[in-house]
Amino acid sequence: MAVDQNLKIELGKQGIFVTTIEELYNWGRRSSVWPMQFGLACCAIEMIATTMARYDLARFGAEVFRPSPRQADLMIVSGTVTKKMAPQVVRLYNQMAEPRYVIAMGACAISGGPFKQGYNVLKGIDRYIPVDVHIPGCPPRPEALIQAFMTLQKKIDGQPLTGEGRPRHLDAEAQGEFAVPEQGEHDLEPTSNKGVWPVPITIR
Amino acid sequence: MASSSYFSLSVLFVAALGFGLAPLGLAWLWARVYSPPKPNAIKNAIYECGLESKGDAWMGFRSAYYLYGIIFLIFDVEAVFLLPFAVAFTGLGAAACAAMLVFVLLLVEGLAWAWAKGVLTWQ
Numbered sequence: 598m599a600v601d602q603n604l605k606i607e608l609g610k611q612g613i614f615v616t617t618i619e620e621l622y623n624w625g626r627r628s629s630v631w632p633m634q635f636g637l638a639c640c641a642i643e644m645i646a647t648t649m650a651r652y653d654l655a656r657f658g659a660e661v662f663r664p665s666p667r668q669a670d671l672m673i674v675s676g677t678v679t680k681k682m683a684p685q686v687v688r689l690y691n692q693m694a695e696p697r698y699v700i701a702m703g704a705c706a707i708s709g710g711p712f713k714q715g716y717n718v719l720k721g722i723d724r725y726i727p728v729d730v731h732i733p734g735c736p737p738r739p740e741a742l743i744q745a746f747m748t749l750q751k752k753i754d755g756q757p758l759t760g761e762g763r764p765r766h767l768d769a770e771a772q773g774e775f776a777v778p779e780q781g782e783h784d785l786e787p788t789s790n791k792g793v794w795p796v797p798i799t800i801r
Numbered sequence: 802m803a804s805s806s807y808f809s810l811s812v813l814f815v816a817a818l819g820f821g822l823a824p825l826g827l828a829w830l831w832a833r834v835y836s837p838p839k840p841n842a843i844k845n846a847i848y849e850c851g852l853e854s855k856g857d858a859w860m861g862f863r864s865a866y867y868l869y870g871i872i873f874l875i876f877d878v879e880a881v882f883l884l885p886f887a888v889a890f891t892g893l894g895a896a897a898c899a900a901m902l903v904f905v906l907l908l909v910e911g912l913a914w915a916w917a918k919g920v921l922t923w924q
Contacts, residue, residue, distance in 0.1 A: 665849050685851030691843040692851075695836070758835075766836045773839030 619758045626696075626764075627658075627753040630746075633669035633693065634662035637686075638676025640703040640736040647739040657746055666692040671749070673742070674728075677705035677712060678719040680785050687777045690726045695766035695773070698753075700730045700745050707731040724789035726775050868920045872912070879908050 600615050608615055636644060648654045648662065663669040666689045678686055690697065701722050704710030709720035722728060729752060730745040737745075756764045765771040775793065778785035789796060848854040886893075886901050893901075915921060 666851075667849060688843055688853075689849075689851040691841065692846065692849055695839060766839075769837040771839070774841040774843060777843065 622758060623754050623756060627750040630657075630659045630671045630698070630749070630753075631661045631663050631669050632659055632671040632673050633666055633689070634664045635672065635689065636675050637678060637682065638703075638705065640675035640706070643736045643739055644673055644675045644702065644742060647742045652739040652743060654743065654746065657743070657750065659746060666690075667694060670694050670696060671698045671700065672726075673700045673702055674706040674722045675702040676736075677710065678722050679717050680719055680780070681717070683719045683722070683725065683785055684777050684779065686722060687725045687775055691774055691777065696764040698730075698749055699726055699728045700732065700742075700749060701728045702732050702742060702745070703737055704733055704735045707733065710735060719785070721794075724794045725778060726790070727793055865920070865923065868915070872915055872920070875908060875911065879905070 605615050646652060648660060654660055670693060672690055672693060701707045706722050709718050712718035713720055730748050732741050732745045734741050756762060758767060776790055778787060
C-alpha cells in the first residue's frame with residue numbers, strides 16, 4: 598500500500614518518516630550497484646575518468662568495480678564490440694549475478710558507431726543481451742555516463758517487488774541464460790538472440 | 802535456575818546470538834523464497850574471463866622453465882647494480898671497482914656453470 602506522496606511530504610515535515618519495504622529494498626539496491634571492471638575501447642577511458650575523483654562515481658555507490666563477473670551486477674559495455682569479442686561479452690554477462698543490468702556506452706556499443714558498415718564490428722550489443730540504458734556519444738563524456746547511471750538508478754527505483762516489471766532475480770520465469778554466439782563462416786551465428794532483439798524488417 | 806547469578810548473562814548471550822543470527826536467517830529465507838537461483842552451464846563455469854576453459858588445470862609445468870626464470874632474475878638484479886656502477890665509474894676508487902668486479906665475476910661464474918650444465922639449451 599503506497600502512501601500518498603503529499604501525505605508523506607507533510608509527515609516528513611513533522612519529522613515522521615514513512616516508507617515501504619519496496620522503497621527501502623530498491624534504495625539499497627540502487628545505492629550499491631557494482632559495475633564490472635571491463636573496458637573495451639576508448640569509451641573505457643571515459644569510464645575510468647568517471648570513477649576518478651573529478652567525476653566521482655562513488656557518490657552513487659558504484660565505485661566498486663569488480664574484476665569478476667560473479668561479484669558484479671552492472672555491465673558497462675564501454676566501447677567497440679568486435680565480432681571476436683562479442684561471444685566473450687555475452688559469456689561474461691551470463692556469468693554475472695542476478696539482477697544484472699547493462700549500460701551500452703557510446704556509439705559503437707549501441708549500434709556499431711563509425712564501424713557500422715565494417716565487416717568485423719558488432720552492430721550493437723543489444724542484439725545479444727538486454728540493454729537497460731543506451732548512451733550515444735563518441736565517446737560520451739563522463740557526465741553522460743553519470744546521467745546513464747542515474748537513469749538506471751531511476752529504473753531500479755521504479756521496479757516493483759511483485760507482479761509485472763519486477764527485477765529479474767525475483768522472477769523465476771526470467772531468462773537466465775543468453776545464447777553465446779559462435780564464429781560462423783561470414784558472421785556470428787546466430788546474428789542476434791531471439792526475444793532480445795527484434796530483427797527489423799528491411800523495406801526496399 | 803533463575804536464581805543463578807549467571808542467568809541474566811545467559812539471557813543476554815542468547816539475545817546477542819539471536820541478534821546476530823536473525824538477520825542472516827532472514828536474508829537466507831528471503832533469498833530462498835523470493836530470489837529463485839538461475840544456474841546454467843555458463844554461469845557455473847570455473848573460468849571467469851569470458852573465455853571457455855580448455856583441458857585440465859592439473860597439468861605439469863616443465864621444470865626447465867624455473868631454471869631460466871632464476872637465471873633471468875639474477876642477471877636482472879645485476880643490471881640494476883651495473884647501471885649506477887657505470888654512471889659513477891670515473892669517480893670510483895680501486896676498492897669499489899674490485900668489489901664490483903668480484904660481484905660480476907661471481908655471476909659470470911654462475912652463468913658459465915649453467916651453460917656447462919646445458920641449462921641454456923631448451924630440450
